[in-house]
Amino acid sequence: MTSAGGRLPGDGDRGSERQWRAGSRPTDPTSWALTALGVAGLSVAAAWGTLAGVRGALVALKQSGVVADGLLLLFGILASCLLLPALRSLQVAGKARTALAAGDVIGARVAGASARGLAWYSFGFAGALVLILLVVQFFIANDLAVSRTFFLLPLIASTFGLVLKAFWTNVYIFIVAEALVLIWGLVIALARLAPGPAGRPIRAMATFYADVFRGLPAIINIYLIGFGIPLTGLPILRDLSQESFAILALTLTYGAYVAEVYRAGIESIHWSQTAAARSLGLSYMQTMRYVTVPQAVRRIIPPLLNDFIGLQKDTALVNVIGTIDAFNQAKIIASNHFNLSPVMTVAILFVVVTIPQARFVDKLVERDQRRMRAGGT
């Protein structure tokens, strides 16, 4: 580094003064391993206890048999596998102790890290197992009261068709509303971004609209439109179906949300893209249409899905104007049978329809990024 004779300040005798701090002695991991074994043992015992409880419940329901017992046994064995990493941890901790005794610092460090890793592995899985056991306990508690209230299978089976049929009303409402929201939201976003002094009144109107409809609870909006418009007696409007009122109300509410998503997306496109487009002679609107909005849309697909899922769930609010949607239908059945299981059917249906959408959006984003590699600059 320095030429002969040329010493940098502080150079030399560095080796004797400075200590190699990273080389301190590794600690013994045995206590970690023992704790892991204890936690795993308790969790496994709890698992067997819960399985015994489930078996008791099955016997009471006259659903027990060889298949059920076999399944329970399988779950028990699976839960018992939790002991394996803990035992392995103890074994590796023994190696670490031996290495430590022999003065092999590196060997002890490697074995110690491995033992601690295995111990953490046991903690993680034990935690998950305990959570699952708590849920199961909740369902079998009080002589299966929870299960009977929410998941009365015979009732679910006999009313599933009715509820599913009513669910199509929700699906119809949200599909039409989503299509309209996509257009309406973009219109509002572009209005909020209208340029120049001439655009000021348009910007102000659009901002006012977004403020009002984001602040107004969807349920009140649906109520006002669904009951109010027919009362006004306005031609054409008063003759619309209840579903149409629901679609109108949800489009107005979610249009305001989606406009904000669009606006954030458009504003996130770097101004250099606009500069490049304008410098080629493209007009403001052409720049929006061919350069800014297409890039913005790619970016906003994930947050857009959030709003769409919100919209889908809010179709359950149309029961306030008496539309027979899945929730309303299920409520009617539930009060007839004095049991909430049909409402659980609706709950599950709502969750189930969103999952493929989430995966679809993941795929869409992934495909787009793969095609453009970095996904835009």
Added chain:
Amino acid sequence: MALIEIRDIHKRFGEHVVFKGLSLEVAEHQVVCLIGPSGCGKSTLLRCINGLETIEAGEIRIHGDRMTGPGVDVNALRRDVGIVFQSFNLFPHMTVLENVTLAPIRVLDRQRTEAEARAMTLLKRIGLEHKALEYPDRLSGGQQQRVAIVRALAMGPMVLLLDEITSALDPELVSEVLAIVRDLALEGMTMLLATHEMGFAREVASKICFLFDGRVHEEGPPAEIFGAPREERTRAFLRRIIEAGRL
């Protein structure tokens, strides 16, 4: 008559005064290089000529027509004045071919087939016809910048403004971009360049302008500016460039 006439322009960004009476002329088929310390307004000047920035006083004339002030159709102006940016600014959601044909199709109302044929001819000239259907992110920086030049050329501009087009490139990619500029200069394209590539400026420029303190501080043929600058500021600037090993 000069193709670009800039007369006594003034501009400020808030407190920061960029131009205090800058004047400059670019004749047809001339290649004019703007040099100067960073922040002296080289890029801003190019952006003003293209109408991407407005000026507060003075005027810019292109082909004798006044191109600043009220009533000017900037969209029409930009059809004749192309600009290439430091950071390429290709459209990432479009293929190379779509990048090049967008403006001819949408602004000049060309038929798609005609615009694509012309784009392919241009891409062939820069040796990138095999990349026509790729997206910009799959191209190297040098390739992207060459596409950006072609995108500007596809509009058939009378003038090309080049804004430090090699500053964002890895050193080994600079030459492929400069080679295109050199070819364009030989073909007689009128160009105004903001650049830090002094060696290149010395080679291709018909005139060098040293921008300092909101004006053209000194201008002249490259041999004069680089060989025997008259102004003390120019000498100091060039001295620093030489110390940095860039000349």
